[in-house]
Amino acid sequence: MPETTSFGHVVALAGGVGGAKLAHGLAQALPAAALTVIVNTGDDFEHLGLPISPDLDTVMYTLAGLANPVTGWGQVGESWNFLAALQRLGGPAWFQLGDRDLATHLERRRRLAAGATLTQTTAALCRALGVGPAVLPMTDDPLRTLVQTDAGELEFQEYFVHRQCAPRVNGFRFAGAETAQPTPSVLAALDAADLIVLCPSNPFVSLGPILLLPGVSTRLAARPTLAVSPIVGGKALKGPAAKMLDELGLDVSALAVARRYAEAGVLRAFVLDHVDAALVPDVRALGLLTLVADTVMSTEADRARLAHEVLAFAAQPLVAG
Amino acid sequence: MPETTSFGHVVALAGGVGGAKLAHGLAQALPAAALTVIVNTGDDFEHLGLPISPDLDTVMYTLAGLANPVTGWGQVGESWNFLAALQRLGGPAWFQLGDRDLATHLERRRRLAAGATLTQTTAALCRALGVGPAVLPMTDDPLRTLVQTDAGELEFQEYFVHRQCAPRVNGFRFAGAETAQPTPSVLAALDAADLIVLCPSNPFVSLGPILLLPGVSTRLAARPTLAVSPIVGGKALKGPAAKMLDELGLDVSALAVARRYAEAGVLRAFVLDHVDAALVPDVRALGLLTLVADTVMSTEADRARLAHEVLAFAAQPLVAG
Numbered sequence: 281m282p283e284t285t286s287f288g289h290v291v292a293l294a295g296g297v298g299g300a301k302l303a304h305g306l307a308q309a310l311p312a313a314a315l316t317v318i319v320n321t322g323d324d325f326e327h328l329g330l331p332i333s334p335d336l337d338t339v340m341y342t343l344a345g346l347a348n349p350v351t352g353w354g355q356v357g358e359s360w361n362f363l364a365a366l367q368r369l370g371g372p373a374w375f376q377l378g379d380r381d382l383a384t385h386l387e388r389r390r391r392l393a394a395g396a397t398l399t400q401t402t403a404a405l406c407r408a409l410g411v412g413p414a415v416l417p418m419t420d421d422p423l424r425t426l427v428q429t430d431a432g433e434l435e436f437q438e439y440f441v442h443r444q445c446a447p448r449v450n451g452f453r454f455a456g457a458e459t460a461q462p463t464p465s466v467l468a469a470l471d472a473a474d475l476i477v478l479c480p481s482n483p484f485v486s487l488g489p490i491l492l493l494p495g496v497s498t499r500l501a502a503r504p505t506l507a508v509s510p511i512v513g514g515k516a517l518k519g520p521a522a523k524m525l526d527e528l529g530l531d532v533s534a535l536a537v538a539r540r541y542a543e544a545g546v547l548r549a550f551v552l553d554h555v556d557a558a559l560v561p562d563v564r565a566l567g568l569l570t571l572v573a574d575t576v577m578s579t580e581a582d583r584a585r586l587a588h589e590v591l592a593f594a595a596q597p598l599v600a601g
Numbered sequence: 602m603p604e605t606t607s608f609g610h611v612v613a614l615a616g617g618v619g620g621a622k623l624a625h626g627l628a629q630a631l632p633a634a635a636l637t638v639i640v641n642t643g644d645d646f647e648h649l650g651l652p653i654s655p656d657l658d659t660v661m662y663t664l665a666g667l668a669n670p671v672t673g674w675g676q677v678g679e680s681w682n683f684l685a686a687l688q689r690l691g692g693p694a695w696f697q698l699g700d701r702d703l704a705t706h707l708e709r710r711r712r713l714a715a716g717a718t719l720t721q722t723t724a725a726l727c728r729a730l731g732v733g734p735a736v737l738p739m740t741d742d743p744l745r746t747l748v749q750t751d752a753g754e755l756e757f758q759e760y761f762v763h764r765q766c767a768p769r770v771n772g773f774r775f776a777g778a779e780t781a782q783p784t785p786s787v788l789a790a791l792d793a794a795d796l797i798v799l800c801p802s803n804p805f806v807s808l809g810p811i812l813l814l815p816g817v818s819t820r821l822a823a824r825p826t827l828a829v830s831p832i833v834g835g836k837a838l839k840g841p842a843a844k845m846l847d848e849l850g851l852d853v854s855a856l857a858v859a860r861r862y863a864e865a866g867v868l869r870a871f872v873l874d875h876v877d878a879a880l881v882p883d884v885r886a887l888g889l890l891t892l893v894a895d896t897v898m899s900t901e902a903d904r905a906r907l908a909h910e911v912l913a914f915a916a917q918p919l920v921a922g
Contacts, residue, residue: 408689
């Protein structure tokens with residue numbers, strides 16, 4: 281493995297499953313104090329009166345070693361007695377809340393109701409679960425992703441979970457974006473970053489909300505920032521990214537993702553999978569450096585390996601170069 | 602078994618465990634439409650943002666055949682994965698919320714938040730669980746039992762669960778009693794009652810709050826009303842009734858309970874256990890009719906047997922006589 285502790289501080293921007301996996305790899309490759317993970321909260325919503333933060337929970341559970349490796353969400357070895365009882369009572373059981381997972385939401389609710397911010401609440405939950413790296417919600421303000429579809433404008437979880445991404449997407453709206461601010465912790469982490477990694481998360485609904493917060497994109501542009509493609513061989517490994525690219529009339533390819541970030545001016549380098557090596561000239565034509573790697577993280581070892589490769593690559597042309 | 606369907610309508614007033622057992626016995630002895638159970642809500646409280654109604658739940662679970670026969674509260678075959686996870690997160694785990702039980706509280710919260718009354722919510726939950734008799738909260742208004750002790754005035758669950766009834770009791774306060782009203786359903790059930798049964802529940806904190814609601818005691822006084830003693834052989838079968846009698850300077854006996862109800866003018870008859878048969882003359886001296894029975898309900902069959910005995914007794918001197 282290459283020596284990767286030469287980075288003072290690495291900041292990862294992540295959504296759910298794919299982002300959490302690379303964040304976990306980085307957590308294995310770096311000292312805990314050298315990594316901050318900034319997480320999308322645009323998917324957050326209230327369900328049964330509980331504040332649900334799907335991406336924060338996926339990152340937190342993944343870093344704590346509690347994530348369910350099969351579903352990509354929720355906890356491993358979860359039990360479902362609550363949900364079965366709720367179903368019997370005629371309650372809304374479309375959003376799957378496991379018995380252990382419920383503790384996260386109820387404790388989060390309790391802390392928020394007592395006046396803590398989402399940032400403070402997340403820190404407390406992470407501490408209790410033994411998560412080393414800082415995990416930061418992108419904002420403590422309400423910012424909600426709405427998916428504009430042929431079935432109308434849908435709340436994200438309604439689109440994603442309830443309708444299983446079936447409606448055709450024609451755009452997005454981020455309610456609250458006019459006033460939502462990144463937290464001081466987020467801005468401080470970005471200011472201190474020696475490397476910023478856009479994890480392989482959905483560019484529209486996972487990283488998009490983070491990038492549109494005031495001050496985030498300019499900081500990314502000013503520092504060594506790279507992205508790992510969430511599209512491999514024209515497919516998304518998880519979630520609706522490929523379907524969204526297609527429905528928005530874009531190439532369903534890693535190149536389209538690279539172009540999107542390059543046009544936003546936030547990127548210096550892009551990491552593609554081996555199967556997409558033929559796209560390298562096109563990505564370079566966008567003014568980006570490239571790394572071709574095995575980006576599919578099927579095992580925990582894959583996560584650490586990819587993290588090491590990305591850090592070693594970044595140490596050369598981005599930081600040192 | 603005696604023929605007991607001669608009653609047009611029986612109303613039972615109940616608190617938690619003991620009350621729920623006799624209510625269950627009555628539910629076995631009567632057609633579902635012939636029984637209404639009015640339940641104490643003075644113990645209700647909010648925990649983790651959830652509206653908890655301990656007595657309503659105990660009655661509902663007991664009538665549904667879901668009650669835990671060992672603890673007397675919660676559901677049989679319950680799992681505790683939520684509570685273990687909450688404990689790991691450093692959340693308040695002193696009040697034991699089982700995984701299945703949580704569904705009741707979250708669904709109740711959801712319905713109340715949508716504008717339903719506690720009466721409507723309870724009816725919906727009971728319907729979903731297949732409970733036949735009407736189960737009515739005594740009021741839809743907030744009325745909270747506070748226990749005045751040598752450790753100060755304590756919320757009921759703080760006294761009962763958290764401090765396990767250890768502080769010495771010197772009185773009670775019922776916050777909200779100035780404005781709380783019995784529901785129209787409660788008054789209508791009492792008005793239609795051919796027999797009213799005060800179940801073997803704590804006279805201070807279980808039936809006391811029901812009796813002090815405006816219009817309840819006068820209706821009890823106007824109709825055939827009997828009570829089954831919650832004190833057997835100078836002991837409470839469950840809960841702090843005996844301890845409270847002692848600390849309030851009263852006899853720890855069935856007689857003290859009979860006297861309390863007799864002085865309130867709400868009773869025509871009193872049911873004592875065989876072990877307390879010697880108290881019969883004293884109870885009769887209060888102007889009450891008496892039935893001596895085996896009042897300890899160890900098994901489900903005991904519940905039905907006691908219910909039949911009580912109904913047969915009531916059919917003679919109270920209704921017919």
